[in-house]
Amino acid sequence: RKEVEQDPGPFNVPEGATVAFNCTYSNSASQSFFWYRQDCRKEPKLLMSVYSSGNEDGRFTAQLNRASQYISLLIRDSKLSDSATYLCVVNIPGLYSSASKIIFGSGTRLSIRP
Amino acid sequence: DAGITQSPRHKVTETGTPVTLRCHQTENHRYMYWYRQDPGHGLRLIHYSYGVKDTDKGEVSDGYSVSRSKTEDFLLTLESATSSQTSVYFCAIRGTGEETQYFGPGTRLLVL
Numbered sequence: 001r002k003e004v005e006q007d008p009g010p011f012n013v014p015e016g017a018t019v020a021f022n023c024t025y026s027n028s029a030s031q032s033f034f035w036y037r038q039d040c041r042k043e044p045k046l047l048m049s050v051y052s053s054g055n056e057d058g059r060f061t062a063q064l065n066r067a068s069q070y071i072s073l074l075i076r077d078s079k080l081s082d083s084a085t086y087l088c089v090v091n092i093p094g095l096y097s098s099a100s101k102i103i104f105g106s107g108t109r110l111s112i113r114p
Numbered sequence: 115d116a117g118i119t120q121s122p123r124h125k126v127t128e129t130g131t132p133v134t135l136r137c138h139q140t141e142n143h144r145y146m147y148w149y150r151q152d153p154g155h156g157l158r159l160i161h162y163s164y165g166v167k168d169t170d171k172g173e174v175s176d177g178y179s180v181s182r183s184k185t186e187d188f189l190l191t192l193e194s195a196t197s198s199q200t201s202v203y204f205c206a207i208r209g210t211g212e213e214t215q216y217f218g219p220g221t222r223l224l225v226l
Contacts, residue, residue, distance in 0.1 A: 008154075042220075045217070049213075074185055102215065
């Protein structure tokens, strides 16, 4: 079983729709969680961190469910420019900072159509 | 954007030749990483560094070596390139006490 699993998609939704992705992680020691966005042929870029209480950044909302070990990303009023691959990232701390393990999911591809 | 560059950005090479990729940062960050990204596998860690001359292996380190003689530079060497090492290679940096990684623009490597 992969340590971080995402539905690869693609999700193909019309502009203005609301879309949600989930990501599950297997290690209960995971402590920090992030969503990255990766455009085609570009590097991943941090979209937002995910906090226990949930957090919102404009049209984007991230949630964490530690009991069920998943995080989610909700995009409201989707725009054409939201088309990208969204990577779920989990940080598993080690005894010291250099030993922490950062695991990337394979990504969920989102395509917004006009 | 984080000051991180990679060179070359594209390279075509032949099986059996050595290849060195360079990652350069201007952020003075302590941690540097090399990943490869392949369809269906996501980002996989090759090697990382936690200081000058301090490096360690990641999950897919076979056939790769690294060196870090200066804070700003992290080199990835493919000792003898194979077709299975055709991939996109990303370098990332992270500051002490931070959890976020920042990525370079990537190097597309094709091994024929």
